[in-house]
Amino acid sequence: MTAMAERASLMAVADFEQIAAAAPETVTLEFIGGRIGEKAVPDGDHGRVIQWLTRVCMQHRPELWLDSQQGLRIETYREGRARPDGSLVPADAFAGHGEWADPAPVLMAVEVTSYDSGTDLRDRVEKPRAYAESGIPVYLLVDRENGETVVHSEPDGVRYERTARVPFGKSVALPEPVGITLDTEPLKNWAR
Secondary structure, eight states: OOHHHHHHHHOOHHHHHHHHHHSOTTOEEEEETTEEEEEOOOOHHHHHHHHHHHHHHHHHOTTEEEESSOEEEESTTSOEEEOOSEEEEETTTTTTOOSEEOSTTOSEEEEEOOSSTTHHHIIIIIHHHHHHHTTOSEEEEEETTTTEEEEEEEEOSSSEEEEEEEETTSEEEETTTTOEEEEOGGGGGGOO
8 A cells, every 4th residue: 555545544534625625626536435536537428428317307307406516425424525427406405505515315326437447446336335325315327338327226324225237228217216217328329
């Protein structure tokens, strides 16, 4: 373990928040499992997936908003900090909150994989655990690398009890409290 990794594993959340607040706009930092991680800068196709998903959610659930800016306090004791690619919430859920909000109003967290070395650990391992610990009912992973959507649901406070993997091109049900079925055919356009 490097000296930097050791310091990161001992870092307090307040120290992370100071570092994150001072980071340039071109850098997005997260703090999961007691470690600082840098979130990859999204490419145009990544952004297009979020636009598409926002439109679909608004068509089916106009009272909700897919927020792509709000940071969340995550993990069992809220000692983690994550910036989901999207958080499906009632429209005014984050009004009056600061940079890091409580995840209680989040119905679904969304991540879209990037083509970087940290995706496997971050989006496929750490985020499902952290979001389940936080009680977020649904975690949707749009896995562009594997060409599939992965829907995690029924958090038990430690992990999601149900996981459904559906290849791009097929329909996938986002369970309650989301209650939307996605036709994932368009996702083929934004994956390599």
